[in-house]
Amino acid sequence: MTLIESVRLRPILDSRGNKTVEADIETASGGFGRAAAPSGASTGEHEAVERPVEEAIAAAREHAIPRLEGAAYVGDQREIDQILHAADGTEDFSEIGANSAVAISMAAAKAAADVLGAPLYQHLGGAFRGRSFPTPLGNIIGGGEHAAEATAIQEFLAAPIGAPSIRDAVFANAAVHQTAGELLRDRGEAPAKGDEGAWAPSITEDVAFEIMAEATDSVADSFGFEIGFGLDVAAAELYEDGAYQYGTDSKSTAEQIEYVAEMVREYDLVYVEDPLDENDFDGFAELTDQVGDRTLICGDDLFVTNTARLAEGIERGAANSILIKPNQIGTLSDTVDAVELAQRSGYDPVISHRSGETEDTTIAHLAVATDAPFIKTGAVGGERTAKLNELIRIGDGTS
Ligand SMILES: C=C(OP(=O)(O)O)C(=O)O
Numbered sequence: 044m045t046l047i048e049s050v051r052l053r054p055i056l057d058s059r060g061n062k063t064v065e066a067d068i069e070t071a072s073g074g075f076g077r078a079a080a081p082s083g084a085s086t087g088e089h090e091a092v093e094r095p096v097e098e099a100i101a102a103a104r105e106h107a108i109p110r111l112e113g114a115a116y117v118g119d120q121r122e123i124d125q126i127l128h129a130a131d132g133t134e135d136f137s138e139i140g141a142n143s144a145v146a147i148s149m150a151a152a153k154a155a156a157d158v159l160g161a162p163l164y165q166h167l168g169g170a171f172r173g174r175s176f177p178t179p180l181g182n183i184i185g186g187g188e189h190a191a192e193a194t195a196i197q198e199f200l201a202a203p204i205g206a207p208s209i210r211d212a213v214f215a216n217a218a219v220h221q222t223a224g225e226l227l228r229d230r231g232e233a234p235a236k237g238d239e240g241a242w243a244p245s246i247t248e249d250v251a252f253e254i255m256a257e258a259t260d261s262v263a264d265s266f267g268f269e270i271g272f273g274l275d276v277a278a279a280e281l282y283e284d285g286a287y288q289y290g291t292d293s294k295s296t297a298e299q300i301e302y303v304a305e306m307v308r309e310y311d312l313v314y315v316e317d318p319l320d321e322n323d324f325d326g327f328a329e330l331t332d333q334v335g336d337r338t339l340i341c342g343d344d345l346f347v348t349n350t351a352r353l354a355e356g357i358e359r360g361a362a363n364s365i366l367i368k369p370n371q372i373g374t375l376s377d378t379v380d381a382v383e384l385a386q387r388s389g390y391d392p393v394i395s396h397r398s399g400e401t402e403d404t405t406i407a408h409l410a411v412a413t414d415a416p417f418i419k420t421g422a423v424g425g426e427r428t429a430k431l432n433e434l435i436r437i438g439d440g441t442s
């Protein structure tokens with residue numbers, strides 16, 4: 044019996060030391076689910092709205108919880124998510140906050156899985172999931188909004204595409220992270236870490252590309268499988284006055300497209316996220332036209348896990364991949380709709396963490412449940428390894 048008996052919300056800490064929303068849901072039969080909202084720093088302007096935590100909790104207590112307790116069934120995820128939309132009454136969750144909404148939505152799914160006695164990925168994806176695993180994209184070097192005085196490009200990501208198992212892939216990314224740290228120290232850098240645990244040295248993009256190539260090649264040799272790398276340019280954060288600002292250097296849109304295409308060819312990049320501004324569908328389409336046959340061009344701030352923006356991108360040939368962040372849209376149903384629209388349209392979904400995270404492991408299960416080819420959830424750091432270790436456990440059949 045999956046009738047909701049109680050929904051409790053509380054503020055807890057995220058990995059940046061900021062407050063975030065945690066939800067506990069209990070069902071009448073004793074089922075229990077707990078989930079917490081993540082939080083972005085380089086947020087897209089079209090994302091659902093994250094409200095200050097106390098306000099989000101108070102608004103959800105007033106508007107959403109009375110419609111859920113004793114009235115809704117966690118086994119019916121769409122019903123739960125529709126109730127959240129109705130309780131909110133806005134287009135972008137600006138009343139109850141996408142942070143309250145996503146915590147409740149994910150906690151409901153976990154409570155339903157608990158009642159069923161099944162792992163979350165099976166409740167969400169069905170009995171035949173759990174045999175194939177996403178390739179983890181591991182953040183190795185970065186800057187942008189995630190670290191001061193570091194690279195303008197937000198993330199340089201290892202991609203162990205030849206790994207024979209999820210466990211090998213996770214360990215390979217950690218080894219690339221360690222190797223890159225050694226290479227940086229050899230060059231006299233004493234790098235701090237950014238918000239996601241990536242090294243955040245004060246180096247140029249050129250040097251970061253060289254170190255990534257060297258670290259991935261060296262770990263590929265010792266592990267015996269192919270490891271490529273990719274980027275999250277997070278270009279909306281670089282775009283000012285009609286140009287992309289790299290420290291003192293500035294690139295026009297045409298130069299930015301040329302630069303990214305050149306890096307794709309030179310380093311055989313397997314993945315490029317947000318290479319252009321979040322409203323530049325045409326620039327994305329031009330780059331996809333040039334190099335989309337040899338790499339993934341992924342929209343994060345461009346699509347914000349939103350099916351309407353994704354549909355526009357598909358129509359305009361803007362990319363061939365979408366980043367999927369449940370808190371960008373506010374519910375699991377909307378998230379899965381974006382994944383499924385992408386898959387039907389030949390776009391690869393990449394399930395993703397946020398820079399502010401908790402120990403919550405929902406996205407690991409979501410990636411397995413949707414058979415997503417990639418997950419982006421860091422390489423090191425407790426809130427990142429929580430997801431990576433959960434993937435290892437799922438791979439082991441012990442989640
Ligand atoms: C994970 C990311 O960062 P944030 O959570 O800060 O948006 C990203 O841009 O892909």
Ligand SMILES: [Mg+2]
Pocket residue numbers: 275277316317343344366
């Ligand atoms: Mg991004």
